[in-house]
Amino acid sequence: MNLLSYKQAAREWTEALPLGNGRIGAMHFGGVETERFQLNEETLWSGPPVRKREYNDQESLIKVRKLIEEENYEEAVNETKNMFGPYTQSYMPLGNLTIQYLHGDTARRYRRTLDIATAISNVTYTVGGVEYTREAFISHPHQVLAVRLTSSVASQLNVIVSLDSTLKYQTFNSSDELVLQGICPEKCAPNYVHVDEQPIVYGEFGETQAIHFEGKLGVVIDDGKLESSNGRLSIQNATNVVLYFSVSTSFKGFDQLPGVGFEELTGQNEDILSKAMSVSYEQLKETHIQDYQSLYNRVEFSLGHKQTDELLDTDERIQKYRADDLEMVELLFQYGRYLLITSSREGTQPANLQGIWNDLTRAPWSSNYTLNINTEMNYWPAEVTNLSECHRPLLKAIQELSVTGEKMVNERYGMNGWTAHHNTDLWRHADPVGGERHGDPNWAFWPMSGPWLCSHLWEHYLYTLNKEFLREEAYPIMKGCAEFCLDWLVEDENGYLITSPSTSPEHHFIAENGQGGSVTKGSTMDLQLIWDLFTNCVEAASVLGVDDEWIHQVAAAKERLHPLQIGKYGQLQEWLLDYEDAEQHHRHVSHLYGVYPGKQIIDGPLLEAARQTLNRRGDAGTGWSLGWKMSLWARLKDGERVNALLHQLFNICTAKREVMVGGGLYPNLLGAHPPFQIDGNFSYTAGVVEMIIQSHKGYVELLPALPSTWLQGSLSGVRVRGGFEIDISWDKRQVSQLDVTSHTDNVFIFQANQSVTVREEGREDIIVEPEDGFISLEMNNNQKYQLLF
Template sequence: MNIIALKKTPFLLLIVLSVLLIQCATRDTISQKLVMRYNAPAAVWEETLPLGNGRIGMMPDGGIDTERIVLNDITMWSGSEDSAAFNPEAINYLPEIRELLLSGRNLEAQELMYRHFRCGGQGSAFGNGKDAPYGSFQMLGDLHINYRYPQTDSVSFYERTLSLNDAVATTQFIRNGITYTREYFASHAHDVLVIRLTADQKKSVSFEVNLSRPERATGFIKEDRLYMEGQLNDGYNGENGVRYLTQLEIVNNGGNLVSSGNALSLSDADEAVILISTATDMLDKNHISTVEQLSVQAKSKYYDQLKYAHIDSYKEKFDRVALNLGKQDNITPTDERLIRFQADDDPAFAALYFQYGRYLMICGARESNLPLNLQGLWANQVQTPWNGDYHLNINLQMNYWPVEVCNLSELNKPLIDLTTSLVPSGEKTAQTFYGAEGWVAHMMTNPWQFTAPGEHASWGATNTGGAWLCQHLWEHYAFTQDRAYLESIYPVLTGAADFFLSSMIREPKHGWLVTAPSSSPENAFYLPGKKEAVYVCMGPTMDVQIIKELFTNILFAAEILGINDETTAKIRETIPQLPPMQISPDGHLQEWLEDYEEVDPQHRHVSHLYGLHPSNQISPVTTPDLAEAARKTLNRRGDAGTGWSRAWKVNFWARLHDGNRAYKLLKSLLEPTSGNEVKMSSGGGTYPNLFCAHPPFQIDGNFGGTAGIAEMLIQSQDGYIHLLPALPARWTNGSFKGLCVRGGAEVGATWKDGKITKLTLEAKTNNTFRLKVPDHAIAIKKNGKELSVENGFVPIGMKIGEKLDLDVIYPA
């Protein structure tokens, strides 16, 4: 069957395609049309447009004469299990390290840790681990297309676009009076990469394609198919590295297809479709046959079948949520809109950015695959920055902040699976390094279940990475109320708790139980009278907050599951012995047990505000004194920082119900930037393709920004639904639908002049939802009848599947 022979499509197929088109058109009436547009080819990778289906992806640059399309597979990881990481000598130094900390000699303890209390082997190789056992996430390769034209006249009416509604990118321009069009998508339905090349005059499509990779790649041609295969380094130059295979095939309408060397060439065709099928053996031991099967299946479909099946599959997730903050400008180039946003404050651009984050989540994550890493799915190097791994002191977790509230709950599964997979390694780490029970993960991990302390204690000593992951396990239950799921992950939660119950020690001043040794992620302080940076400490505030949250969640889970055992008894006994959050004499929240002087008061990490967000231990409603201390902490820290740091601060200010300050940080996150030099002290911002600049690109800032916008619109962490808790003055009128709340419901709202006028609730579980009455409202009505109000809240009992439309009434 000819994949592009649409003119020969049977009548029945035309009917099917018409139905698909109608479905897509109907869905588009629910959401705004959302288009990213550019008037020139991408000059650098940070201007290219990302496409993906959660497993594989590509980023075309839209070049006219030559085009580079970077290809990705989320399982392209070098490295392997690193048994050397379990340093057997480390535990011999633990008693001395703790004694030094207990006597206030942190610097000596730190020096001892630098030498001995760290992972064995190379660890992450300080972020350059592609040839170490730790490994690195890597690009799959490059697809190069060299185009040939009848004449080389100048180009006019050039544009590149990405439809967020459809997950389809296009490049179009006119040359020598001929309109050339390219369409690209990573099929969510058929799991292949698809590129269609057309022209509005016959015999005008001519090009040559080849595949390449900077290293560890062999290319060949077989039966007019282009192949690239290889094996990544397992860290030992052995046979255990990940193997991959990529197959490219051209399905042409007219023209002459020939192969030469390691390239395919097509001349004088009317149109052509490039199909790319690729896989690795990391999660698929039959990856070679998978590549062939996916290619055969895709080739058996008409192009429009491929395209609309892809769109329909993608839109099932994307169309769950809509956000309207004003009329979208789909004409002005997106890079210009990014620049203008600093002056025009276009609310619709913020809505575009929000939905772009959801787009990246849907296209970067798949239920049965690896989690999003530091670069999501997309990388253009074999040695990605910081190995493109999973940093557990904020970055991996930030990737998943939007998932539940933004109605993509099933995409939490890769993170849940990763967390569960760390338990056996984490148990060995707990025993090897601490002589402790349970399991532990430190600052970083990878697909090979690395859980040991990093190779440098200044950042590698943090030992609450696994416990922080457990917060996401609990949040998935909080939003879904899935009891069977809760029962399945309960042992993971209690295993994490067992580590702290068996490893914490008493600090000498108050007798509190604390972690030791540890650190407040990547931030340093001065000991009194000293001027040497110290990272290693006991019981930093973030550790205490994470442990208390873990313990509290376990007690909630135990009550739901009817469990009362030795672990729950120990937790109840231990919680009162944890340090309280302390407010310094200056009024800010202390980051450490002592009110140390920070080396960098404007440090990008604000870890001690974990209790404000993502946790809910600090709240303007329930703990106003701590909330005020958090406010002073943020003012002291300042609004600058790297990309993800600015994104986190959006969420902080939203939790403090300060919409205008949250918006100020959102604008800071969206400051235009260019270049790709790694400077930790330099500012962050956003690249022209709206990727977040750490710098360089890290995708966590995108997801943190999307989550921050959601926090500005809806919150539910305090046991009730709070609508528009941090609405900026700029967002006077608007609406959203499909955002989710804890307890198991979808919510929609419409507001005018900053006041909610209508709202909708749809129950996903049987539950009673408490709705905070909006400020200045005098009643909430259902079908014209007022609902009862109790202390400023409306309790609404609902059955699963039930939908309610409510009106909010204000004084005349």
């Protein structure tokens, strides 16, 4: 099942259908009389940032640490605010492509679809005796949005096409083309501060250092008449029309000022359009499909069950979701992969809080990169669902952030290495946010995003075993972040290394003295992230055979990290001291990082304490929180609990984003925080794989958390750590066949409680017995085994 379908046009943005090629995004509304494509381009951000002053926080750091030792938590919060810095810049919408039909708004047999197997949207309906169709996609090879309009009866297309923007813009005609030119604001306050008091700040055309942009629309018609005037295109009595939209911006790089003119952008758009329009529409479409499917078709997922309500459309099926609608489980899984491909391609910016899709100049949380969970969560499915190339934008951004982060660490704290805090943006903002003491340190001051981001570098290596990447890209960045952590750690009264000040993202505590706070020492997540980074650095240095002396220092510091603790309720403690939760059912479960996506807690009492923590937190949650809990319960091997969370996720939210209730999915299957955050989609996709196959312990586990309703099924083309690709089939919840392809020379190890028949083309079958519960198979690059159970 690869189709989203609807019987009516989108009335709200969260009903429109997303298209993208990693750089350009569009939300397709599908109106009858008025069609709208809301447009985005990945580098349209406010800015560039200009730092108003230098920061030196060493004195405040000493004061905060002293206040924490005195258990004066309220004053520690106030002193931490002295270390706040500027907010990030904001992700901007590009504008709208509007197509006004002159046939009226009374239509029959309306249908709107998005085929995620081809990344093409369609609209069909009938007015009078004429069937009208629209087909749209955004080509990655040709870098254009292409929209084909057709009528079943000749010469019945009469439309007016226009472009506009909510940013400062102008439109004009250029021959038979339509041009949109504009600039982003120099400053845009985030919507979680007093935005009414802080207007969007623009410069004048030609007198601003903000990002400039130009969109250009070209048209090909088979018949009829085209008129280009008054900032619009009028098409009369046509049968087939194709619109081609290209966009260019003046962004030059995270560390450079943007260009200030439009001449270069005009030349770029002319080149893009000429190449796209020099081939036939069908050829353009075929090239797009081949490019997209080279990624999408790698993975197939089936739960072997056909839904009886197949005539219901997507929004109806969400509303009536029940346990046997396993096709919706499949669709949402592949939808996550679709969204990652369409919002994150190699050479583009990473997917932000909304992927690449945003229509608001004051988007929720600035639609930036939120680094205390959301940005990392976006990429949980990248390696495991065979989209390693789509991971590259984040890995590149981490390298850039290490540059700004090193400057920030040295200036603010007088320390070595690099890190970043809670948020970043196009300009690789690394400072704490919070503005002039507006924020709460529980989200504004969190210098641990560097260690978490570094885990993505290491995971990319584990899945690919690309030593050149490890040597040239990953390890130097990981080492730099570890150097910061070595400087940041302090010794407690028992000789353990801890962090101070420390927060557990977005959560508060109540201390024994009755004070509420968010700033303390040694939060569990801090210790887990640093343990993870130190562990990965030691392993990486061993692989590369480098830095023996420095690695000895890292390994020694790792051994001195304060042990994780079990609290009075049998839960994994969230902080060094066993405080009471200010909000027991808080959506964040930051201190369970060591269970997932980390690897520190894999068995024993700490794993049971993690189970107790999840039970105390409860199953309620917003979209992304439910996705994280799915993966955590999968690691705990409780498929029924995962399935219960999945049912909560299939809760349809009102399409109006401003209604802050519930969680789950919008009618277009985008994840609801609410409002819209794309991480809920990505965490769900990653969680499904975690139910079926896991590899974080150094070996592969098969069907570790399969719910009772998933009696039979198959998942093919997924990747596991060690450079292997897996196809797995099961029946009656038991593995029946496993195909393993090695993409490097390595030993494939999996957990087994029975003998298996190993089959390789051109060789006789062999039967292999497990030894101590495991089977090990030496494999060469490109070798493939079929295992029968």
